[in-house]
Amino acid sequence: MLEFLQNGERILVKDELIYILNHHIDAKESMVDIIDYMVANKVSLIVPIFDNRKRISHLYLANQSEQHPLITADQVVGLRLLFKEASRWIIAEDKVRKSQILAGSIAHEIRNPFSKLKYQFEQIDTKVLGNDPTDLGSHNSEEIKQLHQALHESKRAVQSGTRFIDAMLSELRGESLKTDRFSSNSAGELTLAAINDFSFNKPEDRQRVNVNIEDFAFWGDDTLFSFVIYNLLKNATYYFDQYPNSKIDIGFQRQENTNTLTFTDFGPGIAETHLDQIFDDLFTQGKGTGTGLGLSYCKRVMAAFGGDIQCRSQLGKYTTFALTFPVIDESAYEARLHSQLKPILTNKKALVIAPHASQAWLRRCLDNEFALSVHYATVQQQAMDYLTDTDVDFVLVADLEPSSASEIANAIHDANQQSAIPTLFCTTRTEEELSYVDAFQATLLTFSKYSFWSTLVKAEQAGALKRKDSLIGKKVLVVDDTHVNRLLVQSYLVTEGVKVEQAASGIEAIEKAKQTKFDLIFMDIRMPNMNGFEACKEIRKFTASTPIVSLSGECGSDARQSIAMLMDDYIHKPADKAKLVDMLQKWCNGNSTTSNKVKQLEA
Known part of the structure; x- marks a missing residue:
């Protein structure tokens, strides 16, 4: 039957087939089988429906009616037109179904590079820039700040993209x-x-x-x-x-x-x-x-x-x-945010620098809601005088022009380099992208109490309220004959506000150490012409107080002995940011001195 229909592309009417069989010598033998089927099943009409490749995808079977046993020519023509239109819809539905399958497959495949991107961003964030982008200081290079911002935006884009893919897959599944x-x-x-x-x-x-x-x-x-x-x-x-x-x-x-x-x-x-x-x-x-x-x-x-x-x-x-x-119950939303902020702000001290009108609003959001001690200032000098005598946990600069606010933030950073105070910008500005206000650890939106509290919660979760001894302004010399190794260490340290200089050889290291008083020197051991030990001996002749930390990928027993005699500490390459920062904290902000030589070295 299918072969007969496929070749003829016509509607099969039982009475017509019987007439052809009885009156035409060249009638196909297959007609007998088709007529027998239609008689046995009381089918008077068979209409084929074709797909986009002209293959039969469906058969429409009409039962014979005892009241109206005959089918007119007009009915046949009408059915032919009807099912030709139905064929187009079936073809379209098939295309849509296949497109959905393809789109779903593509969406699943996109997850893989997105996952890899996310992993690589995390690796860059942790191993190169550090996972706390809020520790940027005013002494960082503009390029590093831009890299931090680009990385932050890229991670947000990947996160949004992943969630859009989830929404796409849900839609494709008809959910x-x-x-x-x-x-x-x-x-x-x-x-x-x-x-x-x-x-x-x-x-x-x-x-x-x-x-x-x-x-x-x-x-x-x-x-x-x-x-x-x-x-x-x-x-x-x-x-x-x-x-x-x-x-x-x-x-x-x-x-x-x-x-x-x-x-x-x-x-x-x-x-x-x-x-x-x-x-x-x-x-x-x-x-x-x-x-x-x-x-x-x-x-x-x-x-x-x-x-x-x-x-x-x-x-x-x-x-x-x-x-x-x-409309929803906004008080319930505020209550949830309040419960999140309460343990964060309790018993903390804050300084707010803002016009009087903004101070009144912030008092309602801070002083009246939390066990938080807040001092208010209207101008920069008042704030700086207060910080001279009082230690605070964080500073809020509110509703000032971004350039003026950045100037205040930089002044606070410069005056408190040994212990960087988290400084946040509060604003209702909407006409521009505010991410360039990089003197601040975060931007808080003050459209409403809950927008202020929500952005404050997110800032705390991102580490913007974290305070630690600062390395801003510390001077470090990185000595290594491999450029990429020097660049990697520099990338780690500049995000902490450290001023980094590089030397590609022991000879260049000696010259730079004569010209600049460094807070610490990271020294590779194996370098051509003059190795790290020889350079260390020469540097010790004119600066015995500068800590020198060995930075090497291998360390045999002889090297260990030389390090113990000539250097102050040791880090195995490749070092991650955490170890480098810990070493700087130890020797620059801790109690270690160059008289405390290494007693035990890392294996």
């Missing part, structure tokens, strides 16, 4: 959006983070985004929320070059039962005839690269949040998307 990771969030905080994380085509495009935040809290997922903001940004910025005067305005409205985030762009607008379709799957208009899935997914995200997204537009003037969120 509803998972709510098990939903929690309370600050809409203002997440909106600003999404804008600053978004990859604009040109850096100046960021300045065309205006945000006016009247913060509210919502129940949902931060990654899914970011996806919605990314999608709206992507759609709007697509037309920035074509519409050079276009901009984006983002606003917040708090209402009694509903909170709303409005996203307006002043680009081409959307025709009224298309407004009812823009949230439909696969609908796209105006962009050749669009998939037609972004806004439909945004619709599902907002529904999962218990809200909605709607659009109004005027062609050639503007498009506004209104994201509505149900």
Whole structure:
């Protein structure tokens, strides 16, 4: 039967087949079998449905009706047209199914390089830069600061990408959006983070985004929320070059039962005839690269949040998307953040440098809520005078111009190099990316009490409130004939504010040690022309007080004896950052002196 249909691509009508069999000598023998099947099963009609390769994918069988035993020619033609259309849908469904399988496979495969990227970033963070990026001091090179920032942003991008893949796989499996990771969030905080994380085509495009935040809290997922903001940004910025005067305005409205985030762009607008379709799957208009899935997914995200997204537009003037969120109990959100901050802030001392208006708001968030001792200053000199006589756990600089705030932070760092005080920037600024304010360990957002507390919790988790004896300003000479070894040690140490000089030979080390008083020298043992021991003997002739630490990949019994006689300590190569920093702390901030020679060396 299939062969007969495949060759003929026609509808089989039982009565027609009987007529052909009875009146045509060249009738195929296979017709007898087909007629017998149709008679036995009371089938009057068989309609084949073909796939995109013209192969039969389905058969439609119609039973014979006793009231209407005959099938007219018009019915046959109508069925043929009907099932030709059905074939197209079946082909499309098959393509979609295969595309879903392929997309799922690709998403799974992307996880592998993402995982490797994450591992490599962690290796760089731990082994090269150290896993505490908040220990940067004002004496670090600009390149190292930029590397820290780039690494931080890359790790965030990988984390977001991984969560987007999880959302993609869930969607491909036809699952509803998972709510098990939903929690309370600050809409203002997440909106600003999404804008600053978004990859604009040109850096100046960021300045065309205006945000006016009247913060509210919502129940949902931060990654899914970011996806919605990314999608709206992507759609709007697509037309920035074509519409050079276009901009984006983002606003917040708090209402009694509903909170709303409005996203307006002043680009081409959307025709009224298309407004009812823009949230439909696969609908796209105006962009050749669009998939037609972004806004439909945004619709599902907002529904999962218990809200909605709607659009109004005027062609050639503007498009506004209104994201509505149900009002939640913000006091419960604040209570959770308060419980997280209470053990962190109890019995701590803080200095706040801010205008009087900002001080009043911060008092309500700090003094009135926690067992925290806070001193307030309005100008830099007041703050510096206070720090001269009082030890504090951290400093908050609030609501000042970033350049003025950075100047204050650098002054605090310079005055307290032996014990770096964590300094954080508090702001409600939204018009620019604030990551360049690198004199601070973190930026706290003061749109609302919960945005302030939330960013403070995250800052503490990132180590921004951590205080330890500082190595800022210490001078170290790294002596090694291999350039990459010198560069690696320098990369480790500059993130602690250490000033590092390099020497490629023993002879160069002697000359540099004569010119500069170093706090410590890391010395390789095996170098051509003059080895580390010979260089150490010469240096000891004019500076007996500078600690010299052996840095070598091998150490036999003779070398051990020479190290014990000539040097102060020993680190086995390749050394990680933790060991190098511990060694500096020991000899620069500890009680060790060059008279305390190494008694036992690491194996």
